[in-house]
Amino acid sequence: MKTSSQNHSVEKDSFEKPILTVDVAYLSIRGGELEILTIKRDKAPHEGELALPGGYVHCDEDEDLSETARRVIAEKTQLEPDYIEQVETIASRSRDPRGWTATVLFMALVSDSKRGEDDKLGKDCQWVALGGLKRKSLAFDHGELLSKVKERLVAKSRYTSIPLYLLPKEFTLSEAQKYFEITTQSTLEKKSFRRRLLDADIIEETGEQTKTGKRKAALYRNKNDSNVHFFPRMIG
Amino acid sequence: MKTSSQNHSVEKDSFEKPILTVDVAYLSIRGGELEILTIKRDKAPHEGELALPGGYVHCDEDEDLSETARRVIAEKTQLEPDYIEQVETIASRSRDPRGWTATVLFMALVSDSKRGEDDKLGKDCQWVALGGLKRKSLAFDHGELLSKVKERLVAKSRYTSIPLYLLPKEFTLSEAQKYFEITTQSTLEKKSFRRRLLDADIIEETGEQTKTGKRKAALYRNKNDSNVHFFPRMIG
DNA sequence: TAAATAGTGTCTTTAAGACAATATCTC
């Protein structure tokens, strides 16, 4: 076993400190498709390209990393996420031309209705449909970061209730199914889906019905506000 | 929206860089109990207390964070883990008396037989049973880090095959069950457990039988070396 | 032969999948 460098993590030492940042994939569903909040970079490198909102960890302001994530979002839009989750920390020499960097990647979700209320984004901010991103591509390795977040979202949508965070405050079961189909990237069976969602006891009828569409449908709302439900099995 | 600090993650700036470290909870099963590799600290703060192996990210040596994790383990023992997984990145002002620090937490597992071959640890290293740790307690917030790793291990042992990484190269189904019971912290039903493991097609009979014990038992070995299997449902 | 552990048979239960049938709404 080597005898050098046996210090524990935080001994004062002379190593070059890596740059630590937080990047957030902030997702929403609009027009039947997942969209992501992008920032147009105004300086090199990758000037003019789209990037995920992100920024340095501010040791003086941020108590922890989720605060950093919330802050970097708040610097770009007043639209606060309904859900936020740390996904992975990615680091390497090659991911940024300016040197060894580490970024803590977060996934954030906001409900359709909440986003509806607020569309006052800065001019450098833009919601972009994931489908359209294939050609545009993102700055740095943000395409890969987005892939990781997508993977996490698809996986967790199969056994948790997190797609509910993307739905408007009031929704029909058909809409809920559509949203789960988008996030799981699969088509779901109607009866199974409804049974599963209702048996979980996580939504409740508002008593109201929709007016639009070919036929009225019962409206539901989220019940266990703020709690992610874990279903006993996967769907889809 | 604020207009200050709108830089993307990695603009050159004057913020105090936080300290970035990696800590590893290196687990093994011995004597029917989970054990963790601890390091006795030889300097302040927390001198003399037990801590997880960890260390700075070395921008010059480490290509990515899992390399850092492997390196900090290698600095303490030649025993290479059979499995390694990034768990979470924890950061805050308060977790270390010397300032704002961030640590990327890893879980590492090593098989019983591999650990058997090598017990040449440095004198500051020691495998400690998790049960006995309650009174000793760990330095810094390493007790909390360990809790997070335990939680991850318990959860993933219910729907993946990762406890197989803790078993010796050759094992009986009863031993496998015992190991899964330890990692899931529950008692399992014999028939269900065997059916599940055999149907998954991830282990195979060696053809040999045990000699010890009250009765001979068939020996099995891992089949899909290096692949984690995801079971269709949870157990326990 | 008794005790203990290994291994099997099989019925039940849970929750998802398939798919048809019915209900209600709008035009």
Next chain:
DNA sequence: GAGATATTGTCTTAAAGACACTATTTA
């Protein structure tokens, strides 16, 4: 009433749980 969508009924299937039973080994 036709077409569309919402809602329900019910049979099937996959995989875990319960639990008793048989088999093999050692003392």
